[in-house]
Amino acid sequence: MSSGYNILTFNWHEGYLYTLSRIGHHFDIVPRLKGGYSDWMYQFRPLPANASLVTEDMARANLKADKYDCVICHNLLDIFDVSSFNVPKILIFHTKPSALFTPEGLPVNKSLFISDLKKLTCSSDRLLIVFVSEAKKQAWGIDGTVIPIGIDINDYKTYRGDLESVLRVGHFLKAKDTHYFDLKKIEFLLKDIPVSTLGINPDISEATLSRDWDDLKEHYAAHRLYFNTLYEELDDGYNISMVEAMATGMPIVSVENSTSPIKDSVNGFISNDMGYLRKRINELLNNPSLAREIGAVARETASRMFKLDDFIDRWHRAIETVTVKRPGSKLLGSGLAEKNSMSVSTPDNNTSAASAVNVSISRNSTFDNNIKILREKQPDLAEILSRTVPSSEYKKKKKKNGEKTLRINNTTLHSLYDPSGEAELWLTSYQNITPNTSVLVVLGFGLAYHIEKLCGATDKEIIVMEPDLKTLRIALSVRDLQHVLKRISIITDYSLPFIKQRFTTLEFLPSVKLHPQYFEFVKSRLQLNRRMQRGLKIMVVGPIYGGSLPIAQFCVEALGNLGHKVDYVDNSIYKDAYLSITKITSNRRVQDLLRASFINFASEAVLARCEEFQPDILFALAQAPINETTLLKLKSTGVPTAFWFVEDYKLMTYWEQIAHLYDYFFTIQKGEFFSALKARGIKNVHYLPLASSPSVHKPLNLSEEERNLYGSDISFVGAGYYNRRCLFEGLLDFDFKIWGNEWDMSSSLGKFIQLEGRRVDTEEIVKIFNASKININLHSSPYHKGVNPDGDFVNPRTFEIAACGGFQLVDQRSLLPELFEIDKEIICFTGLEDLRAKIRFYLSRPEERQEIAQRARERVLKEHTYELRMQEMLSFIYENGIELPAWSTSRQSIDTMIEEAGEDTELRAYLSQFYDKGSIDLDDIIENIQSGEGSLSRVEKIFLLMNQMKDVYLQK
Amino acid sequence: MKEVLIINLTRMGDLIQTTPVIQGLKEKYRDLRITLLASSSFASICKHLPLIDRVIIFDIKKVIDLVTGGRIIEGYRYVEEILDTINDTRYDLAVNFTHSADSAVLTSLINTKEVRGISMDAEGYSVKRHPWIRYFFNVIPSREFNPFHLCDMHLKVCEVSPVKKGLHLNVPDEAMHWINELLVRKRYNSNGPVIALQLGASAEDKRWPVASFAALADLLQKELGATIILTGARNETEYGVEFERLSRAEIINLIGKTDLSQLSATLKGCDLLISNDTGPLHIGTAVGTTVVNISLASVHFRETGPYGEGHYVIVPEIACYPCNFRSDCKTTLCKKTISPETVLKLVKLIFSKNEIDSLAQAPEWEQVQIFKSFFDSNGLIEYMPLIKNRxxxxxxxxxxxxxxxxxxxxxxxxxxxxxxxxxxxxxxxxxxxxxxxxxxxxxxxxxxxxxxxxxxxxxxxxxxxxxxxxxxxxxxxxxxxxxxxxxxxxxxxxxxxxxxxxxxxxxxxxxxxxxxxxxxxxxxxxxxxxxxxxxxxxxxxxxxxxxxxxxxxxxxxxxxxxxxxxxxxxx
Structure with missing residues (x-):
């Protein structure tokens, strides 16, 4: 492409124009008044060498003289100014429409304005619309081509982060914080934290402008971290300044934005929880190595997602398209967009594997073979490694026997003489501690000699942690590791998955020493992982009464079975007192006040119990009596809180008041509910369907008597909701038994209702499920006449009947198919006619019923037990960044302790008796010593000494 | 006896109060090597204690931090390491002067032929070894009947009676040089005495009010032309600030400005120390400066008063003195009973150069008694009441x-x-x-x-x-x-x-x-x-x-x- 175009453009943004100038050509730039300044702001960028400043008059004269090949406009004012000239035009949309429609913005109707704009863009000949991001394109709803910003990371200085201060860069930050977020929150976040603010910010007294671009780059290099506030409504999750900060290698702390390139705890920290961000900012300020490690990932992200070459390439195409004269054809945005969409990839897209081939790294067949294997298992990592370039401090050494080793700075990763022999030795040192474990977690990849040996010695699952991409790249280039890569999975970042099985950590010391910060993090997370497998202290708060009460009890049992120490706050003890409130007064308002006082009391009791039990996690079930005050107090103690909303969100709307108060929110619905939660800024939401408890819900051998009492052709267990009353009237010609309360005994259903409509307990329910030929399961609804056509979640009864090995006909639910295979494991009905037909069909086919029920039971045992749900809950909590409260720090996973005890047989043997406890603290050890008899061992005496010292010291 | 281990994980004052035992042991046994096990919080005093051959420091805080931080095995390893260091020697005798439950467990882990002090038997029960150790624990429930000083009980435990009596502490020459120079520059009146005031104490109830000290300082300067030096540790700075606000006297405020050597030198360089029952009281006694000890609340001078000949103790003569340990008394009766005028009168008498064996009745002595210390015929410290016939x-x-x-x-x-x-x-x-x-x-x-x-x-x-x-x-x-x-x-x-x-x-x-x-x-x-x-x-x-x-x-x-x-x- 020729580089000789003359392009007219306008200066609204030095940073963008400077980058734009990298595409070549010559630019005439007309200054614009912005932020109170109309000159080229050298403080932000130097004037590009291929650009000159021209006045509006000069530009107009040149336009008249047809001296420009193309005009690049940045807003409607620009386009208006040049509208009368027949010159190829490009209009860039830098913002979302909301930026124009602020209260102080354009006094026009938004939808009218956009429809007019659409007309304009479609009718204009030789006009190309460019969006700087896909999100902005979507926000405008106008066709056009997307050219994301590009950057050359080599333009920036090397990150030092020696200034323990936060950097913010941007104009009018305070106004944006106020309009689009909550200024108070930002002020809270940054209270007493040193911050430097660069940019035009008349209302921030300490804000300054950088002296020049070099000074700006120096700010990036020197400050410890970059704080970003780009709000979803207005902006993309990144802008040039933030990308520059990333390119420098700064860790980014950011408010949430769905298009942000920041992944929490990976290349920065991102959240709308100001408390969380504040904690992270302080952590980064106090911990330069952490900042450096996270920043390095951010830099890698910037180089991967914002490639200058792509930016240049796309601009070349755009200009070429618009300048090529095609007589008789209009250059419609839509056509272009289509054409361009093939080559445009937004930063969110993963670049295809094929493009990796273009990277200018010397390749070899060893690497290609290795990467092929890796790509099958971990395509993302394979992609990153393909683009990783080792730098000069990585020195490969080759031994006489052909084995290679690697030297990084002054650390040699493997023996200079005999890497294989050394790996053998490494393996033997772990021989005694690996037998009772199913996963081996290796810290450090190195050149994988040790991993090779490990693969040869065991069939166990192997996970390798290695933050150093360059080492990985070299390892895969110099050694044929295909067989190793087939066996292992590699983790390179801070997002560690939850390991469910018992695992042992094996340290490859040279790597651990090279990246102490990372491995310190990994070790602490692995310790936590173990705690979350078994040995957490969990407080479960149940409701006073209602459907979530048995669920609470099942959860308590399941958590206990998983090996956690559970404290169940059983609020059902208050049931009679709570329900008696209606008898105290008929005044509803007073009743409400009394109820609130009662909940207050129960809530305070939860808090008191919490102080006593000192849980690691508080887990509350729907309807648990915990109020906002208690939850806020809990927050200050640092106890993570989780809530399982086992309700229909459309009927029970109290989630709106409480969801944001919990750290983790579990639901039995998703889809629209998730959108509603997200719209309220609630994060850490997870779908957790109901389940069964196989120790309770199980097939029984019933006596003849029981069979007569509890059995019938068809039965139903549950409360008499409106839809059930309606539908069941159509079943009166069957041998039908209805169990449960809230039924109208005087209705036509009256004679089918068992036990005079009293509540049946769990034991009876299990017998009914077992004894009935067909269990009808109709999800409740207060207003449908039968089956709710929109029903989504699946009730506990579905899982419970299945777990009992009972056969059921259940009304259709949108979330059911992912839990059971319809028609194979479970049979659904859509309405009365369908139900009647299916009852008749299955009553006559007992074998078929049994087969289906058996399959349902198998599925439940495999996938739908409360133990599995609780494990999934903890796994989600772990993977979403849980931190245990301060009072938990004294407890330690017994696996970790045994591991730390190493070869010391006396200490090891002593500790092994605690294995079942999962995690212990010194108090547990002392309790054990005190309950023992006979002479004390030396180990016991030392623990006693430590405990006495603690007591004596803490008394003082 | 060749090897003795002394376990003393308590405070600075207590460490100084083990010096008579060390002196006694060294006098009694030739070629004896003494190892002292002390807590890291009070490690700095150890190098100034004479006749100790080896000091091992135990960082208890580290153990606590590791334990409460969930690093139990690391804590275990640290304790093990210290034990290995201690037990590189087989001791003839290990004496535990710490008297706490943790030290009992620690003592049970020592490689020694004999233990005296609180220890733990094989089953984990606490045992108090040596009759005088059992007697020591007697003091706590029935202290009003106890006639023995802590130092003397320690001597009895070790069955020694040193010829060279009292407490002992080395003062480095350079520190003496420093205080002498300071006094040359800042002395208030070259004819008047130099008097140090120790305002702080380890517990609030043991502290004579700063206002009383301030009023006393004004009187001392006015009537005796005394040069007043305030001593104390960094955490006692606030008392100095309060003092300077209340007093008109010209003073040298050294609170928080001296290291241990300089503090010892300061006290040695003074003519008199007026002090609450706290570390500097024992330093003053050890360096041979005459001490006036104001003994209040739960402090019982018979147990921990100045251990040396010719020191003075002022006590309130009220029914509740001394109160129980941890009495948490909210009245300040005993503090009010002792007035600045009482102390002034005693100080004036001390500087009148006459040997004081008794004090004539005077209004200043109302509701107080003044004792003077001496070693009796048994070689034990005794406090003689100076106001007779009470x-x-x-x-x-x-x-x-x-x-x-x-x-x-x-x-x-x-x-x-x-x-x-x-x-x-x-x-x-x-x-x-x-x-x-x-x-x-x-x-x-x-x-x-x-x-x-x-x-x-x-x-x-x-x-x-x-x-x-x-x-x-x-x-x-x-x-x-x-x-x-x-x-x-x-x-x-x-x-x-x-x-x-x-x-x-x-x-x-x-x-x-x-x-x-x-x-x-x-x-x-x-x-x-x-x-x-x-x-x-x-x-x-x-x-x-x-x-x-x-x-x-x-x-x-x-x-x-x-x-x-x-x-x-x-x-």
Whole structure:
């Protein structure tokens, strides 16, 4: 492409124009008044060498003289100014429409304005619309081509982060914080934290402008971290300044934005929880190595997602398209967009594997073979490694026997003489501690000699942690590791998955020493992982009464079975007192006040119990009596809180008041509910369907008597909701038994209702499920006449009947198919006619019923037990960044302790008796010593000494 | 004796108060190597303590941090490491002067032939080894009857009596140089004395108010031209600030500005130190500066007052002094009782160069008593009341008697006869206290009967144990008989303990008996029985000697009452 175009453009943004100038050509730039300044702001960028400043008059004269090949406009004012000239035009949309429609913005109707704009863009000949991001394109709803910003990371200085201060860069930050977020929150976040603010910010007294671009780059290099506030409504999750900060290698702390390139705890920290961000900012300020490690990932992200070459390439195409004269054809945005969409990839897209081939790294067949294997298992990592370039401090050494080793700075990763022999030795040192474990977690990849040996010695699952991409790249280039890569999975970042099985950590010391910060993090997370497998202290708060009460009890049992120490706050003890409130007064308002006082009391009791039990996690079930005050107090103690909303969100709307108060929110619905939660800024939401408890819900051998009492052709267990009353009237010609309360005994259903409509307990329910030929399961609804056509979640009864090995006909639910295979494991009905037909069909086919029920039971045992749900809950909590409260720090996973005890047989043997406890603290050890008899061992005496010292010291 | 380990994980003052023992041990055993185990919080004082061959520092805070931080195994390893360092030597004797539960466990882990102090037996029960250690623990429940200083109890534990008495501390020359230069530049009046004031104390209740110190300083400067130096640690800076706000005196405020050497040098460079009961008090005593100790609240000067000849202690003479440990008293009666004028008057007398043996009655002495320290004929520190003829309390009477009897019992010194002890006690009582009150107390005393019963109980228990011992020694001993005999022990034990409750003055004997019982150790029944018999013999002996002395005193009192007034009590 020729580089000789003359392009007219306008200066609204030095940073963008400077980058734009990298595409070549010559630019005439007309200054614009912005932020109170109309000159080229050298403080932000130097004037590009291929650009000159021209006045509006000069530009107009040149336009008249047809001296420009193309005009690049940045807003409607620009386009208006040049509208009368027949010159190829490009209009860039830098913002979302909301930026124009602020209260102080354009006094026009938004939808009218956009429809007019659409007309304009479609009718204009030789006009190309460019969006700087896909999100902005979507926000405008106008066709056009997307050219994301590009950057050359080599333009920036090397990150030092020696200034323990936060950097913010941007104009009018305070106004944006106020309009689009909550200024108070930002002020809270940054209270007493040193911050430097660069940019035009008349209302921030300490804000300054950088002296020049070099000074700006120096700010990036020197400050410890970059704080970003780009709000979803207005902006993309990144802008040039933030990308520059990333390119420098700064860790980014950011408010949430769905298009942000920041992944929490990976290349920065991102959240709308100001408390969380504040904690992270302080952590980064106090911990330069952490900042450096996270920043390095951010830099890698910037180089991967914002490639200058792509930016240049796309601009070349755009200009070429618009300048090529095609007589008789209009250059419609839509056509272009289509054409361009093939080559445009937004930063969110993963670049295809094929493009990796273009990277200018010397390749070899060893690497290609290795990467092929890796790509099958971990395509993302394979992609990153393909683009990783080792730098000069990585020195490969080759031994006489052909084995290679690697030297990084002054650390040699493997023996200079005999890497294989050394790996053998490494393996033997772990021989005694690996037998009772199913996963081996290796810290450090190195050149994988040790991993090779490990693969040869065991069939166990192997996970390798290695933050150093360059080492990985070299390892895969110099050694044929295909067989190793087939066996292992590699983790390179801070997002560690939850390991469910018992695992042992094996340290490859040279790597651990090279990246102490990372491995310190990994070790602490692995310790936590173990705690979350078994040995957490969990407080479960149940409701006073209602459907979530048995669920609470099942959860308590399941958590206990998983090996956690559970404290169940059983609020059902208050049931009679709570329900008696209606008898105290008929005044509803007073009743409400009394109820609130009662909940207050129960809530305070939860808090008191919490102080006593000192849980690691508080887990509350729907309807648990915990109020906002208690939850806020809990927050200050640092106890993570989780809530399982086992309700229909459309009927029970109290989630709106409480969801944001919990750290983790579990639901039995998703889809629209998730959108509603997200719209309220609630994060850490997870779908957790109901389940069964196989120790309770199980097939029984019933006596003849029981069979007569509890059995019938068809039965139903549950409360008499409106839809059930309606539908069941159509079943009166069957041998039908209805169990449960809230039924109208005087209705036509009256004679089918068992036990005079009293509540049946769990034991009876299990017998009914077992004894009935067909269990009808109709999800409740207060207003449908039968089956709710929109029903989504699946009730506990579905899982419970299945777990009992009972056969059921259940009304259709949108979330059911992912839990059971319809028609194979479970049979659904859509309405009365369908139900009647299916009852008749299955009553006559007992074998078929049994087969289906058996399959349902198998599925439940495999996938739908409360133990599995609780494990999934903890796994989600772990993977979403849980931190245990301060009072938990004294407890330690017994696996970790045994591991730390190493070869010391006396200490090891002593500790092994605690294995079942999962995690212990010194108090547990002392309790054990005190309950023992006979002479004390030396180990016991030392623990006693430590405990006495603690007591004596803490008394003082 | 070649190797001795001294375990002292307590505070600075306590560490200085182990120096007499170290001196005593070094005097008694040639070529003895002494290792001191101290807490890292007070490590800095250790290098100034003379005659110690090796210091091992235990960082307790580190253990706590590791344990509470969930790094239990790391904590374990650290403790193990320290134990390895300590136990690289096989000690002939390990003495635990820490007296806390943690030190008991630690002591049980020491590689040593003999332990004295609180330790732990193989089953994990706490044991107090050595009679004087058991006596030490007696002080806590019945301190009003304790006549012995902590340092002297320590000396008794180690069974030494140094020729060179008092506390000992090295003061580096450069520090002396520093304070001398400072005084040349900043001395208020070259003719007046240099007086240091220690405003802080380890606990709030032990602290004489800063306002009182400030008023005293004003008076000292005005009337004596004294140069006033404030001493203290960095955490006591606030007292200095308050002092400077309240006082008009020109002062040298060294609070928080001196290291330990400079503090020692400062106190050595002064003519007098006026101090609460706290670390600098002992430093002052150790460097030989005359000390005026203001003793308040739960501090009992007899236990921890200045340990050296010729120091002064001012105590409030009110019924509640000294209060119990951790009394958490909210009134400040004892602090108000001692006025700046009282202290001023004493200081003026001290600087009048006359040896003070007694003080004439004066309004300043109202509700206070002033004691002067000296080493008595037993080589133990004693505090003589300077204001004579004050009424004596029953507890004081017993304290003085116990001072003689405990030495006989605990040192197992059978040679001293009752008459001798009685005369020593009588001499002290009649010289120091008002005879009329003394006679009144003696005439009303009921303890002689109680002691007689105590003797009988001990005797019965002894006979039972004798029978049991004889039976056990038989090759075919009758188990049933032994069991029956054992059953008769607890009821008598109960009676014995009841006596202690009914007669507080004899409670110390009963409490010691309880500690003795707890600490009975032996590898066989016969050994334990022998030890138990020794215990009952001691009770019997102690009850007898106490009773005899009381009877003799009562007899003296009766005769004294018949004498004409002019001849009374010229003994």
């Amino acid at each position: 009424p004596i309390h029953k507890a004081t009477l017993f304290t003085h008697i116990y001072r003689e009897t405990w030495l006989k019992i605990l040192d197992n010194n059978r040679s001293i006869d009752y008459e001798n002890l009685y005369l020593k006690v009588l001499n002290k009582l009649t010289t120091w206290y008002d005879i009329q009150t003394l006679r009144k107390i003696l005439s009303e005393i009921e303890e002689t009967e109680a002691l007689e019963r105590l003797e009988k109980f001990a005797d019965s228990l002894l006979s039972i144990l004798d029978v049991i011992t004889r039976e056990i020694r038989k090759p075919d001993h009758n188990i049933e008989l032994i069991k029956t005999l054992w059953k008769s022990v607890p009821p008598i034990d109960e009676e014995l303990e009841k006596l202690g409750c009914l007669y507080p003055s004899i409670k110390p004997i009963i409490i010691l008996y309880k500690y003795e019982k707890e600490s009975l150790e032996g590898s066989s029944e016969v050994e334990i029985l022998t030890d138990a018999k020794r215990m009952y013999r001691n009770i019997k002996e102690h009850a007898a000697v106490l009773r005899q002395i009381l009877l003799k005193l009562r007899a003296w009192s009766a005769i004294e009452g018949k004498k004409p007034l002019t001849q009374q009590a010229i003994l």
